[in-house]
Amino acid sequence: HLSFRRLEREAAEHAAKDSADGSGIPPLTRRASSKRLGTSFGRRSSPSALATLHRNTSLEGPSDAEGAGGVEPSTASGVATAAHREGVTPERSPAGTPPAAVDGPALCLSWEAITVTAPNGKKMLLMDTKGSVKGHLMAIMGPSGCGKTTLLNHLACRPAKVKSSEGNTRLQGAEYTRADLKRVAGYVMQTDLVNGRLTVEETLMYTAHLRLPSTMGTAEKEQRVDKALGQVGLSHVRKTLVGDALLKGISGGERKRLCIAMELLLEPRLLFLDEPTAGLDSVTALSLMEVLKGLTSAGTCTVLCAISQPQSKIFALFDDLLLLSKGRIVFNGRACEAVDFLASKGYPCPPQTNPADHLIDAIIQIESSDAELEGSAFPTYDGYEDPKMQSPLPVNFHRQPWLRQFQILFHRSWVDVTRGRLMLGIQLVQTLVIAVLIGTVFLQIGTGQPSIVRRTPVLFFCVVNQGVFGALLMINSFPAERVLVLRERMAGTYHVSAYFMSKIAGDIPNIVFPILFSCVVYFLVGLQPDPGKFFIFLVFMVLCTLSATSLALAVSAVCRTATLSVCVLPTALEVSRLFGGYFLPPSTSPTYFRWLDVVSYCRYSYIGIAVNELTGLKLSCTPKDSSCIKAGETTLANLGMASETVGGCAGALVAYIVICRVIAYIALRFLK
DSSP, X not given: OHHHHHHHHHHHHHHHHHTTTSOOOOHHHXXXXXXXXXXXXXXXXXXXXXXXXXXXXXXTOOOHHHHHHTOOOOSSSHHHHHHHHHTOOTTSOOXXXXXXXXXXXXXXXXXXXXXXXXXXXXXXXXXXXXXXXXXXXXXXXXXXXXXXXXXXXXXXTOOOOOSEEEEEEEETTEEXXXXXXXXXXXXXXXXXXXXTTSBHHHHHHHHHXXXXXXXXXXXXXXXXHHHHHHXXXXXXXXTSBXXXXXXXXXXXXXXXXXXXXXXXXXXXXXXXXXXXXXXXXXXXXXXXXXXXXXXXXXXXXXXXXXXXXXXXXXXXXXXXXXXXXXXXXXXXXEGGGHHHHHHHTTOOOOTTOOHHXXXXXXXXXXXXXXXXXXXXXXXXXXXXXXXXXXXXXXXXXXOOOHHHHHXXXXXXXXXXXXXXXXXXXXXXXXXXXXXXXXXXXXXXXXXXXXXXXXXXXXXXXXXXXXXXXXXXXXXXXXXXXXXXXXXXXXXXXXXXXXXXXXXXXHTGGGGHHHHHHHHHHHHHHTOOOOHHHHHHHHHHHHHHHXXXXXXXXXXXXXXXXXXXXXXXXXXXXXXXXXXXXSSSOTTTSOGGGHHHHHXXXXXXXXXXXXXXXXXXXXXXXXXXXXSOOOBHHHHHHXXXXXXXXXXXXXXXXXXXXXXXXXXXXXXXXXXX
């Protein structure tokens, strides 16, 4: 072991030189502004990183030099665990003493008696969990289903589907709420939720404009963005689109790092991460965890992460470890002591084995033994210490004024809409094709008696066409956007009303399609050649489209998922068409179904354009006609529409749009 200790001393000396600037941030962070960052991210050329590599030679076997010297692996827990016990991590205290709590701006988080029950009330997700951390990197580990994410969400005051949740959580020694966390904490979800049509840099800039103080200048915000990009190694893709299912963009690992950069941008004093290394290769995962370790070493942040089975080099970075099994604490203390604890309970770590893998394997062995799961036979270690009262919780939360939020969100929404060139192109082609098809099928219907039976069908088909296309477009796009909005809301980024109004304003370009449709269909069909009537027809097509999209927006907001929305919306559309005034004219509609006439947007759209077209229409007769209708008003009377007015139908559609959007707003505001 003398050769190994010599390598440790040399690595520690080099690490001290690397951190001579006092920043406490790993060399990777200080290289962030280098132009070579994009290609060198993750290369282990720094001495501090070499120290991490030496601490874990048990996974790679002895080097040639060490092999010649006859260095033997530890028979209990391997070289990696031995290095942990020796306290060789440069950022840690000497062996035998717990990591010192940093007196910097990092916050102290503590919890006790945390008990969470599953929605069915039969399973305990967490049982009497307690712990505390300040200025350290704490890992929450355990097998799948042990309660890692449940505990993390409880500490972060994130809503979860549980029957009951009890316990005390304190920040700086005082109880806190989600509103308090919004001021000082960040949360990185396991799912990477970002806007695919924005570039990496734009995503961070919009976050900076929304969440950083309005007193901070644009230049300073750009510096924050550059710093965050450098910390996670994304400087080389700053101009690249994030991408989505239809648009190629950055990789999955880069998306994960972007989500972390969005939180680092705010320089949080407490950071929660759910599976931060999921989807990352080993080199990138290690580099990212070194950045988080650097934040805690500098005393600027307390970091809690739920992580499944990290590689040994990442495990060596952890200061504290909370090990869970079926909601119960197995180990709560210094990370480097966990392997020794389980070894003392009869579960030694085999040579050249990743300590993290061994911990999970040992827990699974314990869980598989029914005898050991009962009573005191379950081995546990709890190094929890109740922290003393800390300094008051700082207040540094700056939410932008409502109008400023609306401006930023509208600009983001406009960029998102205009960059969807593929969808815009498809909509344009679809609108022109359907318009020409309808116009040629009902080409120049004229004013003869045969036109009477052709005029109302084409009007109703125009209503159905515009409604369906608008609704389907909304139902396929909003549910995914809704999830992103919920994430940003929980972070306190903006008011729901500001987002909702910006979305309504951002959909303005979509009215181009019903306008184009009206211009083609109206003149191909040969409806009344009157400018006023053409304008009214055009307005009703726009109102019909907005009504259908408003209905789809309300359905998707209430249903919350695309799967359920797709099931519910067709029913609503079919009911609206059935009671749209064409198949069942108002004069023949059953009394007990009159209320369905009221909630049908198709009814108001169809009756409005029918009254507009048939009023003042002069029809011609020929000797061959068995019956002769000379005025369009006669047809209106036969259909039971004589009492309807254009203004009344237009007003009803406006009210329909407003009501549906109010329902959508309420659902978005209160349904999580």
